[in-house]
Amino acid sequence: MSKLNLILIHSHDTGRAIQPYGWPVETPHLQEFAERSTVFRRCFSAAPTCSPSRAAMLTGVSAHASGMLGLAHLGWKLTEPKQHVASIMAHNGYRTALCGVHHESCEPFASVEDLQYHHLFNAKGTEGYANRSWKTVTCANEFIENTQEPFFLNVGLQETHRGFCKLESMDETKYIQPPMWLPDTPETRIDMARFRRSVKLLDQKIGSILDTLKRTGKWDQSVVIITTDHGMAYPWAKTTCSDQGLSVLFMVRHPKRGHGVVRDELISHLDVLPTIQAFLDLEIDHSLDGHSLEPLFSDREQPWDRPYVFSEQNFHTSYEPIRTVRNDRYRYTKRFDVPGARIPNHLCGSESRDFYLEQGWADGPAWEEEELYDCFEDPMCKQNLIHQVQLSGVKTELRSALHTWQTETQDPILSGSIIPTDGAIISDRRALTSEEAIIYDAEKPHNFC
Numbered sequence: 001m002s003k004l005n006l007i008l009i010h011s012h013d014t015g016r017a018i019q020p021y022g023w024p025v026e027t028p029h030l031q032e033f034a035e036r037s038t039v040f041r042r043c044f045s046a047a048p049t050c051s052p053s054r055a056a057m058l059t060g061v062s063a064h065a066s067g068m069l070g071l072a073h074l075g076w077k078l079t080e081p082k083q084h085v086a087s088i089m090a091h092n093g094y095r096t097a098l099c100g101v102h103h104e105s106c107e108p109f110a111s112v113e114d115l116q117y118h119h120l121f122n123a124k125g126t127e128g129y130a131n132r133s134w135k136t137v138t139c140a141n142e143f144i145e146n147t148q149e150p151f152f153l154n155v156g157l158q159e160t161h162r163g164f165c166k167l168e169s170m171d172e173t174k175y176i177q178p179p180m181w182l183p184d185t186p187e188t189r190i191d192m193a194r195f196r197r198s199v200k201l202l203d204q205k206i207g208s209i210l211d212t213l214k215r216t217g218k219w220d221q222s223v224v225i226i227t228t229d230h231g232m233a234y235p236w237a238k239t240t241c242s243d244q245g246l247s248v249l250f251m252v253r254h255p256k257r258g259h260g261v262v263r264d265e266l267i268s269h270l271d272v273l274p275t276i277q278a279f280l281d282l283e284i285d286h287s288l289d290g291h292s293l294e295p296l297f298s299d300r301e302q303p304w305d306r307p308y309v310f311s312e313q314n315f316h317t318s319y320e321p322i323r324t325v326r327n328d329r330y331r332y333t334k335r336f337d338v339p340g341a342r343i344p345n346h347l348c349g350s351e352s353r354d355f356y357l358e359q360g361w362a363d364g365p366a367w368e369e370e371e372l373y374d375c376f377e378d379p380m381c382k383q384n385l386i387h388q389v390q391l392s393g394v395k396t397e398l399r400s401a402l403h404t405w406q407t408e409t410q411d412p413i414l415s416g417s418i419i420p421t422d423g424a425i426i427s428d429r430r431a432l433t434s435e436e437a438i439i440y441d442a443e444k445p446h447n448f449c
Contacts, residue, residue: 003150004255004280005222006089009209010154011202012050012101012161013238014228016249017179018199024177025199029207030251033226037253038261038297044309044326045230046269048238048245049316051076051103053229053269058104059083060273060288062409063312070315072103075424077110085273087116089152092282097121097143100136101156103229109423117154119143137205141212155209159202162233162350164194172197178352181236181244181380187355195232223279224253225272235356239316241324241333242373242381246311254279257297265296266328268309289409308398310405314418317427321413325402330391331381332398333371336413372398 019027020034021041046056047063055068055078063069067079081087084104090096097119098112105112112120121139140155167173167190176196178188206226213219231237231245238245248269252258270290277284278294295302313322324333372388372395373381385391405411412418420426 002221003094005150005218006094006152006276006280007144007209007213007222007224008085008152008154009157009206009224009226010054011157011159011228013230013233014160014199014202014249015230015232015237015244016247017160017195017232018203018249020251021249025196027199027203029203029210030226033206033210033224033253034251035260037224037226037251038258038263040250040252040263040265040267040293042264043227043248043250043267043269044243044246044311045248046311048230048240048242048311048313050229052312052314054103056289057227057229057269057272058085060270060285060290062270062289062310062411064314064411064413065289065409068104069418070420070424071317072106072109074315074317074426075109075421076315077421078104078114081105081110081114081116084115085276086152086154088273088277088282090116090118092280093150095119095147095149095151096154097140097147097151098154099140099143099156101158102154103156134205134208137208140209144209144212144218145216157202157205159205160195160198160232164191165197165201167193167197179232179234179237179244181382182234182352183355185355187351191234191351220255222255223276225276226251227269227272233350234352235361236380239313241311241313241322243326243331243375243379244381246324252293252297254297263296265304266306266309266326267293268306268311308401308405310402312411314413315420315424315426319418319420319426321418323402323406323411323413325398325405326375327398327401329374329376330394330398331371331373331375332395332402333373334399334402335367335369335371337417370395370399 017023017025019025019031020039045053047053051072052063052068055066056063059066068076070076086096096117098117099121105115122135140153143153172193173189176189176193178184178192182188213222227250228248231247236244268290271293274288274290274292275294278292291306308325308327311324313320321336322333324331368384370386371384372386372391374385406414
C-alpha cells in the first residue's frame with residue numbers, strides 16, 4: 001500500500017468563525033470540505049497566542065515543554081527542532097515543503113532550515129502578515145502538481161490575522177452581527193465586516209488548494225487537516241485563556257474514514273501529531289502530551305478517555321503567566337502573577353479594541369488569582385464562580401488536575417517566575433501599543449512584570 005500524503009492548512013486567528021461551525025460567514029469551500037471530513041466541534045488550542053499554540057500543535061507537547069514560551073520573532077525558539085512534525089516526516093521518507101507563514105522559528109533566533117523542510121516556498125515569519133497575495137497558494141499548488149513521491153505540505157495562510165481586508169462599501173456593515181461576546185455597536189460591526197471579508201478570502205485560497213488535490217488525483221491519496229492557531233483577534237478572545245480565546249476550528253479528512261461526521265469529544269491541538277503518526281503508520285511516540293484521534297474515526301463507537309484539556313500563556317508581548325484546564329462543563333484558570341493587568345497581553349489595534357479602551361477597559365479591576373467558569377451557563381467566561389461554596393468540589397478537582405499536569409510536564413512556573421531567554425523582547429504589560437515595547441534587562445529579573 002502506498003503512503004498517504006499529508007497536507008496541513010492553518011490560518012491565523014480564525015477561532016471557529018466559519019460556516020461549518022454555524023457562523024454567518026459564507027465559506028462554501030470549507031463547508032464542502034466539512035461535509036467530506038470529520039468536524040471536531042470542541043477542539044481547543046494549547047495556547048491563545050501564535051508561536052506557542054503552533055509549537056504545541058506541531059510537536060505534540062505543551063508550549064512550555066517545547067521551549068516556545070513566547071513569540072518566535074521576539075526571541076523564543078524550540079528546544080528540540082527534531083520533534084517538529086516536519087523533521088519527523090522527513091525522517092520517515094516524506095518530501096517536506098513549507099508554503100507561507102509559519103511561526104515556530106524566526107531569524108536571527110532560529111532558522112526554519114532546522115526543521116528539516118526540503119522546500120521553502122514564500123516561507124515567511126511574521127513579515128508574511130502583510131502578504132495578501134496568492135503567491136503562497138500558487139506555490140502550494142505547484143508543489144502538489146509536481147511532486148510524485150509521498151509528501152508533507154504545510155500551508156500557512158495569513159488570513160485572518162489583523163489587519164483585515166478593506167471594505168468596498170459601508171453598506172457591508174449594515175446587516176452584520178459582531179462576535180456574541182462583544183456589544184453590537186457601529187465600531188464592532190465595522191470590525192466584523194472586515195473580518196468577514198478576510199474569512200471569504202481565506203476560503204477562496206483553501207478552495208484553490210483543495211481543487212488542485214482533486215484535479216491531480218491526489219485527493220484520495222491524502223490526509224488533509226484544516227485548522228487555525230487560536231481564537232479570534234478580538235477583546236476577550238485571543239491572548240486570553242477563555243473558551244473564545246482557545247476555541248479552534250479543526251477538520252480532518254482521511255480518504256477512507258469519517259466523511260460527513262461531527263464529533264463533540266473534548267480534544268486538544270496536542271492530539272494533532274499523535275493522530276498523524278497513527279494515520280500514516282509512523283512510529284507512535286508515547287511520550288507526547290496528546291492522544292491519537294484515530295479511534296474517533298472508527299466505524300465502531302470507541303470510548304474517548306479525555307476528561308481534561310490544558311492550555312497556557314507565558315509571554316505574548318509581555319509577561320502574563322496563566323494556566324487553565326477545562327473539563328466537559330467547567331474551566332478553571334490560575335494566574336501566577338496577580339494582581340494582573342485588566343487588559344491582556346498586547347492585542348492588535350482594532351475598532352473593537354479602541355471602543356473598549358474608550359469605555360474605560362484599562363481602568364477595570366484586576367483579575368483574581370483563580371477563576372472558575374461554568375461553560376454551559378456562562379459560555380463567554382464572564383462570571384467568576386471561584387468563591388461559590390457549592391462548586392468547591394469542582395474547584396478542588398480541576399485545581400488538582402492542573403497541578404498534576406504541570407508536575408508531569410515539568411512546568412517551569414512551579415519553580416517561580418519564568419526568566420526570558422537571552423535577547424527576548426518583552427513589553428511593559430501596562431503598555432497599550434506594540435510601539436511601547438522595551439528590551440528585557442537581564443540584570444533586573446522582575447523588570448518584565
